């Protein structure tokens with residue numbers, strides 16, 4: 001008898017607890033201030049831009065989202081998840097889709113990629129930096145493999161924020177995505193943001209991360225790659241000094257090097273690149 005009463009009391013307690021959970025989640029859903037939205041970049045669904053999709057996925061297991069051919073960054077925005085992914089500069093316009101693999105099954109979500117007209121930019125550099133010698137071409141090809149490896153790094157930990165400040169103060173060009181013509185010859189579009197600053201100006205990482213690789217490259221000069229988690233990688237080029245080592249964990253605001261003009265550069269500046277799911281995206285979307 002006592003056992004039966006205890007069991008009834010336990011069932012009643014469980015029902016009350018469930019009711020409280022229901023009230024709790026209703027309150028959270030109807031009160032936007034209660035749901036702490038992650039710090040997201042601005043959305044611009046164009047080649048070189050960022051698309052943000054709210055997923056019909058709940059629970060704490062990290063969903064696997066395939067966007068533009070690679071694993072996308074996802075963030076928990078309780079009770080659901082949000083995918084934040086890059087659209088490659090070479091992406092065709094029109095309908096695209098992501099594939100979501102989660103505990104509740106597989107979903108396909110369609111989204112549309114709009115047009116953005118990027119300007120064209122003519123630059124004059126040393127002839128050997130446009131018409132590569134056989135030795136320089138071989139060097140460049142080997143470096144490309146190493147750079148691709150750094151950019152495809154994946155760590156499970158989420159970035160601490162997707163809102164950033166400039167890694168160096170100074171005027172920034174809006175030349176991301178512009179078609180580049182070096183000494184009259186067409187080359188790949190510009191895949192980052194250039195910030196003009198005197199040689200020696202400290203370069204600070206905007207958010208925490210792990211240094212994936214450092215090196216001295218033919219075009220990019222002295223370069224540092226930082227992995228911020230879930231496919232968000234940043235790249236800092238043309239440095240006059242590198243102050244970090246691969247494997248090093250760095251906090252937001254850490255000095256990683258100094259501005260310079262190593263590699264193919266027409267003057268001292270920082271080239272700042274940001275990659276999401278291996279696509280170069282416009283860093284401007286992450287700034288205030």
Ligand SMILES: [Zn+2]
Nearest residue numbers: 192193194271
């Ligand atoms: Zn640049």
